[in-house]
Amino acid sequence: MTGELDSSFTYSLINEIECGVLILDAQMNVLVWNTWLVEKSGIKQSQILNRPFCDIDNIQGVMRLEMSIQQALKHKLSSKLSTALNPTVFPLFSYGGQDPKSHPEQSRIKQAISIQPLLIAARDETCCFISIRDVSDSVKRENILKQKSNELQLITEQLQSEEIVNHAIMENITDGVMSFDDQGRLIQVNPAAESQLAMPLNVGAVHFSEIYQLSAKYSHLSFSEQIELSDLLGEKEQAKWHDFYSPKLKVGISAESSFVRIDLPHTHLYSLVLRDITERKQTESTLNHLAHYDSLTGLANRLLLMDRLSQALHRANRSHAVVGFMLFDLDRFKLVNDSLGHSVGDLLLQEVARRMKSVVREEDTIARLGGDEFCLLIENIETDSALTLVAQKVLDILNKTMELDGNKISISASIGIVKAAKGQNITQVIKQADMAMYCAKERGRNKFEFYNDQLNFSYSNKTGLEQELHLAYKNNEFELFFQPQVALESGIMLAVEVLLRWRKSRDEVLPPADFLSLLEDMGLIIQVGNWVLEQACYYRESWRQQGLISDTCTICVNLSAKQIIEPDFADMVKYTLAQTKMPAHLLELEITESILLEDQDSVSEALLELQALGILVAIDDFGTGYSSFSYLKSFPVDILKIDRSFVFDVCSDPDSAAIVTSIINLAHDLGMQVVGEGVEDDYALRYLIDHKCDRVQGYLFSKPLPYCEFMAYIEDQTAELNRRRNLIPSMNNSA
Incomplete structure (x- = not known):
């Protein structure tokens, strides 16, 4: 039936059962279309398998169906489509396989449809399992019962x-x-x-x-x-x-x-x-509440929000009024769930709902869309400043520390704001709010952003870049560059930093700044980061065996925040070292200052596990982030890398010189080594030598090089390295 799955017994069983079975993957492509569906629709498996779900023509109520499918794929929620609203969703007929185009619509069979998430281990993804039953006979029986009931009523009236x-x-x-x-x-x-x-x-x-x-x-x-x-x-x-x-x-x-x-x-x-x-009436009221309100927070759910937003936009079209719409996403909510458990996560969502209700008007609609996404619908808004005031109130109230189940938790939100006016529909408003919200996240979180046309352009570019990155990962377009670090005391290459690049074409190579944050948003950073670590360890051992580097030369790999807080990250590193046979003390993992503040408990625990393995930890670009010397005592850090912006003008800017000197002295007092980044001239090199910096890297020695060029560098540039090795002692002696 399809090459995507591998159980012939399962397919035989699926083809034998007297109901429709349709399975969609995470991209809503058709994986399974069983024999029953072929017979009832006239659509052959060869015509639909591995094609987009939307290729099925003449589906009725497609928006409601797609919403239920998305709930199964994204939120792992099961649902059933009410036959009362639409009993003939799919183009299935009782004609026995004739051409569906020649058959009247009245012959559509009535269907009961169940939609639920399905985890397929072989694909490592959550798919959507849709079962379709023919309930035409049940409907006929109900009609007969109604007729009999009416006849009985007439008899009763006569009696x-x-x-x-x-x-x-x-x-x-x-x-x-x-x-x-x-x-x-x-x-x-x-x-x-x-x-x-x-x-x-x-x-x-x-x-x-x-x-x-x-x-x-x-x-x-x-x-x-x-x-x-x-x-x-x-x-x-x-x-x-x-x-x-x-x-x-x-x-x-x-x-x-x-x-x-x-x-x-x-x-x-x-x-x-x-x-x-x-x-x-009470039952109807209860069912109505369950259908329109979120059971956890008591807020309006997506269904009720869509209805109210539709009505608000309709009123705005008539009266030329403006509708305010805000989309919220809690920053780092996943960390709370992962570290404290889902029960605390639920308490947090309830507290967020309570706080949001306290700062908006009674007539405004607050809704929870699912997970940690909330939204706010505000009518009769006159100015941007009114929406700004509401958004700031929400940020302020959420920033206050929460005490939940004995845990003190700080949370923030990123908010996208849309001023919806005449002519806009629901889809446009939500898409625009989503774009604005992600712009707020990219600006540093705990912020709000109004939608504008430039965001739409940026969003389109981002969407295109996401597709390119997926293909880049699939087609092995990511590449490693290498830059040496030189010891100032001896002049020898003491370490090699591994740097990720994306080779989009033969002549176009992109640095991480152009795509790394997008890899994190897409969830690809874990796979790519693990690949970088594995390749770095492999190359280091290969060079050592060839005698191209010293036995004590370390390999330096940059980490993202999402990598280091992965629960099994330390185990993955340990496994990689074992597979490549590389000693742990020759691996140096680099993190930025901001990572230390992402989730201090989780990061500290991860760093301690790495330290226990003997791995070195370095703070990259030190001095540019949330620099606080006090936190250095709280984390197991071995090396500080002074940011290139300070090293570049260390001889011309007294402030930069003071910062560099302070960092070197502080690091040495704490028993840490110091690396000066961005060394491009002899003046900066001399300053770092005079102030006892341990290592340097920069264009004065070598720019980051692709693999083949780096191999040539360490093989053919021996004379240049010897010149530098001789230069450094002479500087030391002249001092």
């Missing part, structure tokens, strides 16, 4: 003229029944009616008008005229009661009323049936 049957029914049914003569006087009442009405019902003494009131347009008519002329009696002489209402129902009771006319030889009687639907 009501017989006193003994009438009395038995009246005394025992749960519906309230009152009978009136043609003048409106009460002539019969059962116990159920007496229990429903808050007044005594004395036969012969109570008039219909004391129980029920009629709408004003009928008030001038007599009782019998009111009944006959108020459209209550339909063609079957029985109808719902739309024009009457009763102020006499007991508090808390909801009733549904209908009239039945009984024809006697010389007159008419009218029986009023009161059905207590209180429990049904």
Whole structure:
């Protein structure tokens, strides 16, 4: 059936069952289309397998279906499509495999559709499993039962003229029944009616008008005229009661009323049936709440938000008003879930909902879309400043420390804001808010951003770049460059830093700054980072075995925040070292200062595990981030790398010189080594020598080189390295 999966037994079973089985992968491509679907749709497996789901023509209610599929793929939520809303979603017919285009729409079979997530281990991804049952026969049976029920109702009405049957029914049914003569006087009442009405019902003494009131347009008519002329009696002489209402129902009771006319030889009687639907109303209310509100936070859910946003945009189109829409995403919420557990994560979401409700108006709609995504719908907004004020209030209230289950938690949010005006639809508004929200994240989180047309351009570029990066990873377009670090004391190459590059073409090579953050957003950074580490260790051992580097030369690899907080990161590093047979103390892992503040507990724990293996830890670009010398005592750090911006003008800028000197002295006092980055001239080199810096790297020695050029460098540039080796001692001696 498909080459994507490998169990022939499963396929045989799927093809034998008497229902439709459709499986979609994470990109909504068709993986499974069983024999039942082929027979009912006329669409062969060869026509649909591995093609996009949207290639299936003539699907009804496609938006509702796609929303349920996305819930299964992204949020792992199961759902069933109501046959009441649309019983014929897929183009499936009872014609037995004829050309579907030649068959009338009326022959579509009625379908019960179940949608649920399905983890396929062989593909390592969550897919969507859709089962489709033919319920046409069930619908027919229901119609027959309804017909029989109507026939039984007619028989019952005929029997009501017989006193003994009438009395038995009246005394025992749960519906309230009152009978009136043609003048409106009460002539019969059962116990159920007496229990429903808050007044005594004395036969012969109570008039219909004391129980029920009629709408004003009928008030001038007599009782019998009111009944006959108020459209209550339909063609079957029985109808719902739309024009009457009763102020006499007991508090808390909801009733549904209908009239039945009984024809006697010389007159008419009218029986009023009161059905207590209180429990049904309560059930409907409960189901309505479950359908429209998030069970965890009590906020509106996606379905209710879409409805309210649609109505708000419709009103805005009529009145030229502006609708404010904000999309929120909690920053680093995953860290809370991973480190403290889902129970604390749920408490956090509930507290976020409570705080958000405290800073907005009662008429505004706050909704939880799923996971850690929230949104806010605000109508009647006049200015940007009003939306800015609300967004800032939300950021401020969320920034306050939360104490949840004994844990003190700090959280922030990134907010995308859209001012929706005339002509915009739901899809546009949500897409624009999403673009603005991700722009706020890229600006450093805990910020809000208004949508503008430039964001749309950037978003399109980002989407295109994401697709290119997926292909780059698949096609092995990532490449390693290498730059030596030289010891100032001896002048020899003491370490090699490994640097990631993306070779888009033979002449175009992109540095990490152009794509690294996007790799993190896409979730590819873990795979790419692990590949870099494995290749670096392999190359280092290969060079050592060839005698191209010294036995003590270390290899330096940069890490991202997402890598280091992976629960099994230390185990992965240990496994890589074992596979490449490289000693742990010759591996140097570089992190930035900002990583230390991502999740201090998780990062500290990970660094301690690495230190226990004997691995060296370096802080890259030191001095440019959240520089606080105090945190150096809290983390197991071995090496500080002075950022190139300070080294570059160390001889011309007194401030840079003071910073470089302070970093060197501090590091040595704490027992750390120091590396000066960006050394491009002899003046900077001399300054670092004079102030006892341990190592340097920069264009003065070599720029980052691709593998073949670096091999040539360490083989053919021996004379140049010897010149530098001789230069450094002479500088030391002259000092």
